[in-house]
Amino acid sequence: MSKTLVIREIGRQSYEKILSQMKHFTNVRSESTADEIWILEHHPVFTQGQAGNSDYILASGDIPVVQSDRGGHVTFHGHGQITAYTLIDLKRANSKIFGLIDIIENSVIETMALWTVEGHTKKASRGVFCESGKKIASIGLRVRKGYTYHGVNFNIDMDMSPWSRINACGLGLEMTQLKSETYIDVQFSEVQTSFREILTKNLGYNNHTDKIALTEIEHKDDDSFR
Numbered sequence: 001m002s003k004t005l006v007i008r009e010i011g012r013q014s015y016e017k018i019l020s021q022m023k024h025f026t027n028v029r030s031e032s033t034a035d036e037i038w039i040l041e042h043h044p045v046f047t048q049g050q051a052g053n054s055d056y057i058l059a060s061g062d063i064p065v066v067q068s069d070r071g072g073h074v075t076f077h078g079h080g081q082i083t084a085y086t087l088i089d090l091k092r093a094n095s096k097i098f099g100l101i102d103i104i105e106n107s108v109i110e111t112m113a114l115w116t117v118e119g120h121t122k123k124a125s126r127g128v129f130c131e132s133g134k135k136i137a138s139i140g141l142r143v144r145k146g147y148t149y150h151g152v153n154f155n156i157d158m159d160m161s162p163w164s165r166i167n168a169c170g171l172g173l174e175m176t177q178l179k180s181e182t183y184i185d186v187q188f189s190e191v192q193t194s195f196r197e198i199l200t201k202n203l204g205y206n207n208h209t210d211k212i213a214l215t216e217i218e219h220k221d222d223d224s225f226r
Contacts, residue, residue: 005203100141
């Protein structure tokens with residue numbers, strides 16, 4: 001059966017705005033709603049997941065801290081990081097949540113390989129790691145009514161200094177980015193295009209529609225969403 005995907009590449013966005021729109025989209029969608037992937041960068045922000053521990057924020061300084069309803073602990077979002085939010089109907093995808101996470105992780109690893117960087121996963125912690133032991137991509141999802149939202153953050157070419165202000169993911173490890181791990185020139189747009197194509201293929205979509213604007217789902221935050 002044909003599966004159609006809507007892809008939105010929406011540039012640099014505030015975290016709180018996109019979180020509100022993801023929640024609304026998930027709350028009002030139905031079995032006939034096409035799945036979507038939103039690809040973007042966030043303005044600098046620290047976000048706390050549902051397992052968040054305030055002790056993991058060492059010195060937020062001038063970077064805001066936002067409480068999120070995704071899984072995981074604290075992480076950093078900023079320019080030069082690919083964020084891909086996967087708004088997926090798990091039943092239609094014939095997948096469990098951990099199967100979807102595996103696909104996302106493997107798509108990051110496959111993309112890294114194009115820049116000759118080897119990536120791997122760890123059973124004890126979701127995300128993608130380099131051979132150095134440093135973490136390059138973080139994953140946090142939530143499921144509501146069988147629909148997923150949130151997604152993956154893949155560090156490409158960013159200011160890494162804010163990572164020193166937190167205990168990233170509560171793991172006490174060092175974060176890295178693709179630019180620091182390869183000798184090949186890294187162009188953010190090229191990596192984003194490659195990752196988008198690989199993720200779409202690995203999720204099993206055989207056609208897609210490109211859209212940019214989120215105007216059709218812009219709204220005031222829905223207080224009924226829990």
